[in-house]
Amino acid sequence: MSDKDTSPTPSPAPPLPTGPPPKVTNRGRSAGPTASSNSDSTDIPDFEFYGAPHPRGVPPLTEFLDISGVDMMRRPDESNKVEHHTMYYNSDNLIVRRAQEFQVKITFDRPYDSARDKIALEFVIGSSPQYSKGTYIPVFATKERQSSWAGRITHTSGNEITMGITPAANCIVGKYHMYVAVATTYGIRRTRKEKSRDLYILFNPWASDDAVFLDDEREREECVMTEMGIIYHGAYDDIAERDWNYGQFNYGVLDACLYIMDRSEMPITNRGDPIKVTRKASAMMNSRDDDGVLVGNWSGDYTYGVAPTSWTGSTDILLTYASSKMPVCYAQCWVYAAVFNTFLRCLGIPSRVVTNYFSAHDNDGNLKTDIILEEGGRIDRKLTKDSIWNYHCWNECYMTRPDLPAGFGGWQVVDATPQETSDGMYRCGPASVQAIKHGQICFPFDATFVFAEVNSDVVFYSRRKDGTMEPVKVNRTHVGRMVLTKTPGDLTRRDITDQYKFSEGSTEERTVLEKADEYGCNREKSNPPLADVDLVVPTLEVSVGDDFELSVEFINRSNQQRTVDTYISGNMVYYTGVTRSEFLFRDPTVEIDPNQTVKELVAVKSSSYMRHLVEQANLNFIITGKVQETGQIISTMKIVALRNPKILVEVSGGGRVNEEMMASVQFTNPFTFSLESVYIRMEGPGIMAPKSKYYRMIPGGSSLTWTEFFTPQRVGTTRMIATLDCPDLRQVYGQATVTIKP
Amino acid sequence: MSDKDTSPTPSPAPPLPTGPPPKVTNRGRSAGPTASSNSDSTDIPDFEFYGAPHPRGVPPLTEFLDISGVDMMRRPDESNKVEHHTMYYNSDNLIVRRAQEFQVKITFDRPYDSARDKIALEFVIGSSPQYSKGTYIPVFATKERQSSWAGRITHTSGNEITMGITPAANCIVGKYHMYVAVATTYGIRRTRKEKSRDLYILFNPWASDDAVFLDDEREREECVMTEMGIIYHGAYDDIAERDWNYGQFNYGVLDACLYIMDRSEMPITNRGDPIKVTRKASAMMNSRDDDGVLVGNWSGDYTYGVAPTSWTGSTDILLTYASSKMPVCYAQCWVYAAVFNTFLRCLGIPSRVVTNYFSAHDNDGNLKTDIILEEGGRIDRKLTKDSIWNYHCWNECYMTRPDLPAGFGGWQVVDATPQETSDGMYRCGPASVQAIKHGQICFPFDATFVFAEVNSDVVFYSRRKDGTMEPVKVNRTHVGRMVLTKTPGDLTRRDITDQYKFSEGSTEERTVLEKADEYGCNREKSNPPLADVDLVVPTLEVSVGDDFELSVEFINRSNQQRTVDTYISGNMVYYTGVTRSEFLFRDPTVEIDPNQTVKELVAVKSSSYMRHLVEQANLNFIITGKVQETGQIISTMKIVALRNPKILVEVSGGGRVNEEMMASVQFTNPFTFSLESVYIRMEGPGIMAPKSKYYRMIPGGSSLTWTEFFTPQRVGTTRMIATLDCPDLRQVYGQATVTIKP
Secondary structure (H helix, E strand, O other): OOOOOOOOOOEOOOOOOOOOOOOOOOOOOOOOOOOOOOOOOOOOOOEEEOOOOOOOOOOOOOOOOOEEEEEOOOOOOOHHHHHOOOOOOOOOOEEEEOOOOEEEEEEEOOOOOOOOOOEEEEEEOOOOOOHHHOOEEEEEOOOOOEOOEEEEEEEEEOOEEEEEEEOOOOOOOEEEEEEEEEEOOOEEEEOOOOHHHEEEEEOOOOOOOOOOOOOOHHHHHHHHHOOEEEEEEEEOOEEEEEEEEOOOOOOOHHHHHHHHHHHOOOOHHHOOOHHHHHHHHHHHOEOOOOOOOEEEOOOOOOOOOOOHHHOOEOHHHHHHHHHHOOOEEEEOHHHHHHHHHHHHHHHOOOEEEEEEEEEEEOOOOOOEEEEEEOOOOOEOOOOOOOEEEEEEEEEEEEEOOOOOOOOOOEEEEEOOOOOOOOOOOOOOOOEEHHHHHOOOOOOOOOHHHHHHHHHOEEEEEEEOOOOOEEEEEEEOOOOOOEEEEEOOOOOOEEEOHHHHOOOOOOHHHHHHHHHHHHOOOOOOOOOOOOOOEEEEOOOOOOEOOOOEEEEEEEEEOOOOOEEEEEEEEEEEEOOOOOEEEEEEEEOOEEEEOOOOEEEEEEEEOHHHHHOOOOHHHEEEEEEEEEEOOOOOEEEEEEEEEOEOOOOEEEEEOOOEOOOOEEEEEEEEOOOOOOEEEEEEEEEEOOOEEEEEEEEEEEOOOOEEEEEEEEOOOOOEEEEEEEEEEEOOEEEEEEEEEEEEEO | OOOOOOOOOOEOOOOOOOOOOOOOOOOOOOOOOOOOOOOOOOOOOOEEEOOOOOOOOOOOOOOOOOEEEEEOOOOOOOHHHHHOOOOOOOOOOEEEEOOOOEEEEEEEOOOOOOOOOOEEEEEEOOOOOOHHHOOEEEEEOOOOOEOOEEEEEEEEEOOEEEEEEEOOOOOOOEEEEEEEEEEOOOEEEEOOOOHHHEEEEEOOOOOOOOOOOOOOHHHHHHHHHOOEEEEEEEEOOEEEEEEEEOOOOOOOHHHHHHHHHHHOOOOHHHOOOHHHHHHHHHHHOEOOOOOOOEEEOOOOOOOOOOOHHHOOEOHHHHHHHHHHOOOEEEEOHHHHHHHHHHHHHHHOOOEEEEEEEEEEEOOOOOOEEEEEEOOOOOEOOOOOOOEEEEEEEEEEEEEOOOOOOOOOOEEEEEOOOOOOOOOOOOOOOOEEHHHHHOOOOOOOOOHHHHHHHHHOEEEEEEEOOOOOEEEEEEEOOOOOOEEEEEOOOOOOEEEOHHHHOOOOOOHHHHHHHHHHHHOOOOOOOOOOOOOOEEEEOOOOOOEOOOOEEEEEEEEEOOOOOEEEEEEEEEEEEOOOOOEEEEEEEEOOEEEEOOOOEEEEEEEEOHHHHHOOOOHHHEEEEEEEEEEOOOOOEEEEEEEEEOEOOOOEEEEEOOOEOOOOEEEEEEEEOOOOOOEEEEEEEEEEOOOEEEEEEEEEEEOOOOEEEEEEEEOOOOOEEEEEEEEEEEOOEEEEEEEEEEEEEO
């Protein structure tokens, strides 16, 4: 080979680095980063030249207006906060709502001359603000509208003017900075950035142009302004209540809500759209995928955090998340729904927590929940895997749906509880309640899933020897038995089942199910004949630790003798319907004369269930049987939600704003055994921030009293709520109503 | 305090552990884990007793059938693989499609007696197989259908029977195990698990009951069976092609595709639904969120991986991902689309790669792309942030849409390229092409986004001194200029723009845009008057390294003199429309007499652009101007895609199956400078697995030849393709057609 030969020769390729792929930049992919943080900001210069800077510098601008003062009129008792319904927010900054005028006072060095002076208020949000993106909005002191924000001078007095600003009805929701700008011959001169001129703009349910407009003052008062709520749980025929302090106006909560959106890296420009905001937030409330607010835990072991049953309100959770920047431990469905509710109300989106009794879950939006029986009629626990939750809580929020055909606005389901088997869907909604009711489940988002939660059939299969199965009973009314929410302006419950479903057996109901069928929701088509023996278990009220008797009624509706091989199984279940253990089993053979009823009584000793107790103390009795004469399968299920002891909350003293008062919590351990590692929590909106107390041990039979002083800050009727929580006893509540006079 | 006082006293609460939250178990949340891995399996026992085990053990079961052999008939030339169109898969296992009968031969120890013997073939997939979930399917040798799988004996001969099995048309797609089971008096006795009885069941575009049925043999041949494809790029008026070896039949590719679904933890039960499979896969093709297959990189720096322009096919990528279990570096849109195409064709979902020229991107589904001009008419690069990609590739796949109203089945858009600003959406589709064409963008999934990619307006704003902006020109035809795909059975391109949009200016087009408006897609409503001066730049064909002349034509359509202050800006851009640098700027003032045309010639020296060169070598000329007499803004944009040198691929010898042949690649460095760190890759479906060669340096002007021997395995016409890639020169291609005779 001559040394002049330049013909290239191959070499061994250099090895590629191993290990995880390096961080890739955005170069070549996009012109600049997307603004996705409300806490980032870009400073606008004090002086902005038109064209190139003046070669000899700027001459003194004495002829132009000089700004000597800006008053945001941000005190809670000033008209801005009162008229914008933001007076309860514990914040020093101005907080207003979209599509509604607010006032700002500006003082100059001389009287303002509308013919000569040109001024603008500039509103800026996020980094790299841009006019065309709605993140930089100059509003002029004229009637001219600028991209639908309006400005006008409402009052002039000496060197002072008052400007009225109406933000666009679809403007971005979040924290803005306001500059005052004066146009000069050489450029624009503006105020320096100062925190006191930061303002928050929220959604506005009172403004007819806003996508969240809700034309009902009672509903708005409840779903935006009310801090103290009730969340229903227990069983549909034995409803229990939890009080919850949403605390949307508490100090730091609004900033925490904006932090949640920043954390999600949601582009700033999307934050005026309630559809996008609620969808994103439904993902961010849970820690799955995105390090969102709350870690779900249904295991009963809450050593490394706070038990879901122990929380009294959202404030602690949101402030902890915003300060630690780490998911908070732990939540179950009502905690997700409650914190989500705070987020929504805080930003001004009307919202409420609803409870669906017997909620079909983890079945990936199928309309079937399978229960597998052995050939003899006994339930096969190994094969029965779908779950029906005793209850499930989600949120409804109110908005128009311009992305859907007309008629699907109004209440929308959003659900922040992560669904385990739903194809990686750790967000849900907004799904139109109207669309769910009418079976129009082809519309986004996730309507199919919610439809299944209220409409699934429970199918009982009998498993043959060769492994195949035959449907033997279809219960079409068990799931979605009742949907409840709190009545606006009242402490009672409101049944809103009819907003989700037409009445059972109606023509409309049949049409809806056919419609859903068209969209691929296949129901069980078989219709096994009904047995002529009915099984009924009357509702029971039992306190934790009591012995009781379960009555199982066999009603023979035929004219012949019936003999039933019966299996009565008592199970300790989580509220998710998941069984922890079977604590009772009987298999009586029951004979029933023609047209007669036989009562089979089952004695249940507290000793048999106490050591299996799990939180929420739900006993699930499953009674199945095979009728010897006909071979038919009969079955029924009964949830007995054991009643926990209560704690007594008493409030005394003052009763006036700024006068000290006293709250006491009393509890007696009703059991013979000691309760260990006990937390008691107490809080009340406008009267007391969350407080807690820890007791290493409460011996059996002993009583305790915890007393705290507090000073109410607000007039009105509110409640003080308390919880007690320990590994052996969860979900113990108490509350007292307090009225504060001026 | 007496020592008998048991009244509990509070203590300091124990500190909560700090650090990230602990891993939470599923206890209390669900009855069991969801099967989400096809590679997991549960063994079924060899002998399953009815009821309790027989007290004295099982008597010898001599009277029952004994299985002495099972033949899956899995050779490529046997009828199963031929009739199921799976003969090209390089796999030892049986591969069949749903809703179509396949044959299995079973040999017993004596002749089968249909009256006396009861046998079943059991098909099992994933862990904890269940009849009611479709993961355990027993098929009997009778005409009786079991959950829509059918079985029958098609042939009997001596001790041997042939059974025909027809899997359900909606059964799970993936790898099953087959057992042969015989019923005895005491229980079920079955074959032991053995790998040779694993079989794959795929989607079936040939079966009318299957959701992916495509009633066109030409299309099926292309979109399921064809391995070698063409992907279009370049500019709409200067189209370039890339060859791509999808390689869906290569050894290991099918297992890699199943691994992708396992890796996504997609529940097994969802894997029969092409909507869910394609949606999930669109998320899994990119590494965002979920450690999916490919890492996107548009930066030009590919040091730690393979440059997107360097790949020749999907095989290397999929096999690397499946073996390393780590995302593969690097991809841009066509690589995502190509690998996704392999995935879809491999599983039997008809699919094709399409290219949309001038694709609106990163604008979060808005129908506006903003270009901001300074008052004089020059583009303001700082404020212009939206991008229009010169082209963008996505996939279409074919299926019914039972989740939507009638009429939206057929081709569906799925897009695996992560969208940067789309509210965290790193998945896209399936979106019905019909729905996009008709503006019915309210239907899932992500139709709004795709609609914007083909229908956005380009709005030119003039930015005033006070920061406000005025729309001065709206171009409603630039975006979505053309949509191309390969013609079935041919190497030519097919324009399918009309499947996405009605023709420009038609009544239907207007109706569609109004419809989209109803669903919240707001277009630019203003209609600035058209200028009476037109700007035209004729198409140019230029090779990398050449000097050339750009001709800009000013056409004065008025009866008056026109004077245009013109800005001509030449920019090196990425194919994403993102500018790397401006290499040329001119600002001539052009005078045009009434009704005349003036040509302004701009000389472009290679020396001015060569040092700015980025991959794909796209020059973007933006010409804007302001007409002095009318104040109107005129503008045009021109992409000049520089032509790269080619590599020459030659194939010689044999031309017959199993006869050795020779492929040579020749390349001459046309530049005066050396090319360094050069990779050359070559592959051809059915003839050569991917091979590559590395050259440390190719001096300017020098040539190289690389020769490889190969042995074709299949009859037919195919292509050998090659790429050359180095940091200074990307996207150099060559190919040769090869016909192999038997």
